Amino acid sequence: MFSRLKQWFSGTENSKREGKGSAMATQNDDRLKNNKVGPVLRSGDMADAAVDAAEIDNPGKEISVEDMRAYLRISTDGELILKRETMEECLGRPFEMKELEVDLSSFAGQIDINTDRARFYLNTAL
Amino acid sequence: MTLLKREDWYDLTRATNWTPKYVSEDELFPEEMSGARGIPMEKWETYDEPYKVTYPEYVSTQREKDAGAYSVKAALERSRFLDNADPGWISTMQAHYGAIALAEYAASTAEARMCRFSKAPGNRNMATFGMLDEVRHGQAQLYFPHSYTRRNRQWDWAHKALHTNEWGAIAARHFFDDMMMTRDAIGVSIMLTFAFETGFTNMQFLGLAADAAEVGDHTFASLISSIQTDESRHAQQGGPALKILIENGKKKDAQQMVDVAFWRAWKLFSVLTGPIMDYYTPLEGRKLSFKEFMLEWIVAQFERQILDLGLDRPWYWDEFMRALDETHHGMHLGVWYWRPTVWWNPSAGVTPEERDWLEEKYPGWNDTWGQCWDVIIDNLKNGKPELTGPETLPVVCNMSNIPIVGTPGNGWNVKDYQLEHEGRLYHFGSEPDRWCFQVDPERYKGHLNFIDRFLAGHVQPPDLMGGLKYMGLAPGEMGDDAHNYEWMSKYAKAAS
Ligand SMILES: [Fe+2]
Ligand SMILES: [Fe+2]
Numbered sequence: 346m347f348s349r350l351k352q353w354f355s356g357t358e359n360s361k362r363e364g365k366g367s368a369m370a371t372q373n374d375d376r377l378k379n380n381k382v383g384p385v386l387r388s389g390d391m392a393d394a395a396v397d398a399a400e401i402d403n404p405g406k407e408i409s410v411e412d413m414r415a416y417l418r419i420s421t422d423g424e425l426i427l428k429r430e431t432m433e434e435c436l437g438r439p440f441e442m443k444e445l446e447v448d449l450s451s452f453a454g455q456i457d458i459n460t461d462r463a464r465f466y467l468n469t470a471l
Numbered sequence: 472m473t474l475l476k477r478e479d480w481y482d483l484t485r486a487t488n489w490t491p492k493y494v495s496e497d498e499l500f501p502e503e504m505s506g507a508r509g510i511p512m513e514k515w516e517t518y519d520e521p522y523k524v525t526y527p528e529y530v531s532t533q534r535e536k537d538a539g540a541y542s543v544k545a546a547l548e549r550s551r552f553l554d555n556a557d558p559g560w561i562s563t564m565q566a567h568y569g570a571i572a573l574a575e576y577a578a579s580t581a582e583a584r585m586c587r588f589s590k591a592p593g594n595r596n597m598a599t600f601g602m603l604d605e606v607r608h609g610q611a612q613l614y615f616p617h618s619y620t621r622r623n624r625q626w627d628w629a630h631k632a633l634h635t636n637e638w639g640a641i642a643a644r645h646f647f648d649d650m651m652m653t654r655d656a657i658g659v660s661i662m663l664t665f666a667f668e669t670g671f672t673n674m675q676f677l678g679l680a681a682d683a684a685e686v687g688d689h690t691f692a693s694l695i696s697s698i699q700t701d702e703s704r705h706a707q708q709g710g711p712a713l714k715i716l717i718e719n720g721k722k723k724d725a726q727q728m729v730d731v732a733f734w735r736a737w738k739l740f741s742v743l744t745g746p747i748m749d750y751y752t753p754l755e756g757r758k759l760s761f762k763e764f765m766l767e768w769i770v771a772q773f774e775r776q777i778l779d780l781g782l783d784r785p786w787y788w789d790e791f792m793r794a795l796d797e798t799h800h801g802m803h804l805g806v807w808y809w810r811p812t813v814w815w816n817p818s819a820g821v822t823p824e825e826r827d828w829l830e831e832k833y834p835g836w837n838d839t840w841g842q843c844w845d846v847i848i849d850n851l852k853n854g855k856p857e858l859t860g861p862e863t864l865p866v867v868c869n870m871s872n873i874p875i876v877g878t879p880g881n882g883w884n885v886k887d888y889q890l891e892h893e894g895r896l897y898h899f900g901s902e903p904d905r906w907c908f909q910v911d912p913e914r915y916k917g918h919l920n921f922i923d924r925f926l927a928g929h930v931q932p933p934d935l936m937g938g939l940k941y942m943g944l945a946p947g948e949m950g951d952d953a954h955n956y957e958w959m960s961k962y963a964k965a966a967s
Contacts, residue, residue, distance in 0.1 A: 415684035450699040
């Protein structure tokens with residue numbers, strides 16, 4: 346056992362590898378064309394409050410929430426704001442913006458965070 | 472007393488550059504460690520980290536995070552989750568801890584390099600916290616599995632794996648050494664924090680947390696998603712460095728670093744994360760397929776961010792998109808077939824119901840990988856288990872250090888991408904793997920993958936037992952089928 350090195354592959358170099366996946370690859374690529382931004386929060390009080398706060402702080406924008414049980418993905422197009430004051434209201438307790446980090450596992454877009462608000466955004470639209 | 476807002480004083484206190492009097496700037500920040508790439512100090516001083524934190528904030532936030540993760544562990548300890556967990560899920564955790572825990576400690580050294588040698592004060596500041604973060608990740612991910620070591624020796628590999636020459640450990644070490652241990656500070660900020668942490672760690676620490684919550688492992692879900700909150704902060708060190716590189720005519724360098732790190736991370740995840748998400752995790756616990764998680768985290772989120780920061784798609788984008796339907800199925804087949812050579816028990820994951828799921832998620836699966844599994848199933852059914860184990864060695868890629876795979880069966884396209892360099896013949900699993908070598912042959916040319924070592928006579932005796940000994944795998948550690956072939960009963964029944 347295990348004593349000989351068998352060349353179990355074939356094929357030549359420099360030719361482009363094809364597979365049944367080529368058509369599917371185009372579908373995969375469609376996922377790139379999005380302008381979604383927003384936080385991905387570990388499930389819990391803070392995530393629930395952020396869902397409510399996102400609705401209040403981004404009037405007129407459609408906020409989508411994907412519940413993955415371990416985490417919630419909150420997103421909208423282009424820019425999403427979460428204000429400290431709104432989070433405080435939604436949580437029903439004092440809240441400092443830095444606390445968001447305890448559950449902020451990831452985010453779509455870029456981040457800009459200060460004492461009063463967190464902002465998720467993209468510079469370009471696709 | 473009214474406290475100033477952080478943004479009112481942060482920029483001032485972060486400005487820690489000074490004019491050295493006793494040594495030259497080059498002695499203080501040697502190029503090979505700092506990686507300023509000819510961009511002057513004052514440009515690096517414009518580095519503006521988007522995710523700011525101060526030391527008092529850091530301490531209180533981290534304390535709260537740890538209190539959360541450790542209290543979930545303590546609270547659930549009596550629930551005996553592990554006693555009743557599916558063996559495939561146990562394997563998932565063992566593969567995770569072995570490949571990741573010590574790499575976290577190593578990441579601390581990489582953060583320390585930025586902390587000391589980056590010319591950007593903001594980078595040095597954030598890396599101080601990043602360094603502490605990685606110590607936390609190393610400690611937690613050793614502490615949690617340590618409590619399971621009395622169950623069996625495979626849990627010990629959480630600490631042992633990266634100290635061995637097990638082939639997967641060689642692959643993981645080669646990757647992490649390349650991304651973070653052997654790069655200058657700016658290289659680390661781009662390759663480790665931007666390309667790897669902003670992107671791929673989400674797969675292993677959030678995608679997998681979703682699966683963990685679904686199978687009821689709230690201890691693991693809570694731990695890894697908490698770790699990822701540190702990552703999402705310190706991963707933000709790469710963005711501002713990218714901006715400075717692009718503004719100063721170094722876009723090509725930056726793009727190349729991102730493209731190399733992205734491809735290499737993808738290959739490592741195709742062998743680590745792919746099999747555990749699509750084959751080891753019990754069917755009812757699979758929140759999304761590996762490909763769907765890749766599309767969520769890597770394509771829709773990470774690659775979109777790459778474009779927003781002013782970089783382009785990697786040149787191999789079409790091949791990456793195509794490989795999402797292919798590579799990890801080949802890796803899984805290989806890992807299961809060579810199962811004595813890993814420190815966990817691979818789950819086959821090919822019961823009739825699981826195959827239906829695979830066919831739905833990856834149309835054509837039965838016609839390709841399914842055909843290989845049909846042969847394995849027939850051999851097991853006919854009482855010839857010896858035909859389902861390793862007889863030969865696979866051909867291993869000289870970049871990813873994992874087997875060269877492609878689609879088998881009716882979609883056959885397996886190919887070896889070769890390169891002769893200074894008289895040595897190298898084998899690669901794809902055009903991008905070969906390209907990674909070609910852009911920096913000096914860096915990679917001396918490395919021997921497991922097969923090279925075997926052929927060079929390092930493995931003695933040159934057979935399976937010698938190979939396992941070389942890899943540090945003793946009985947009780949080497950893998951076998953996770954469910955002890957019980958899943959075959961579904962096929963026996965179907966036949967009778
Ligand atoms: Fe980490
Ligand atoms: Fe990290």
